Amino acid sequence: MQPLQRDEALKKLKVERYRLQSALDRFYSHDLSGDPVAMEAEALDVSTPIRVMVHLTGSSASLLSQIDPEYWNKLIHFSPLIAPPPRTLESGVQTITQVVPLNIKMGMKTTSFIRYKGDNNPNSKAPLSSWWSDPCWDNGGANKISNKEMVLALSNKEGGAHVDGDVTAVYKAAKEQGRIVIGGRPVSDVARLGNLVGVAGDELLEYLRDNFPEN
DSSP: OOOOOHHHHHHHHHHHHHHHHHHHHHHHTSOTTSOHHHHHHHHHHHHHHHHHHHOOOSSOOOTGGGTOTTGGGSEEEOOOEEOOOOEEOTTSOEEOOOOOOOOEEEOSSOEEEOOOOOOOOGGGEEEHHHHHHSEEEEOSSSOEEEHHHHHHHHHHTBSSSOBOSOOOHHHHHHHTSSOOEETTEEOOHHHHHHHHHHHHHHHHHHHHHHHOTTO
16 A cells, blocks of 8 residues: 555545544434434444544555554543443342443434533543544443444445445444334434444544644
8 A cells, every 4th residue: 555645644634524524414413213224324424434544454554644653642532331340239139230322312303312522521531542442332231342343344344335244243232232213213223333433433523623733
């Protein structure tokens, strides 16, 4: 792969940033009881620019790595949804809490995902490498998943860039959990996970504003 010059990469970053912002705006504009096809499409649209900007492999460089080799170490807001560990009550009963990644607002006529609004708390920051690879959702049961696993599944398996039926066991388990029905219509499994990817997308936009102000 031939790397870009930094000024070229910055121009590409501006496009990918706009692409992500636009996809997020469209995704969060949908009513959860509305068109499931549209919500799936927007979730896929959110995943692809995240992959382009962040994902690094042995054979290809991420866009951010061509701008700043230290991009993995720069801080990003990261507030994973982690279930508290099981505990035993005084009675001897063991309790377990399971969490479902659904942050929704229900109104008289519409139901929508609640969008991440930003966080300036320095204690909520972590290196981008942790945000990418550490669990962003641990349901407290038998499954946990990272931003990387979700973004790559949506972009590489579900149709963001191409389609492949060979999904990972972790992604498959996450996709099958937390199913809900709004207004008599089931919310798409991809759209539900798109909500988590949507949080990641807005966190990445915040990261870009903080660390690449020239863009």
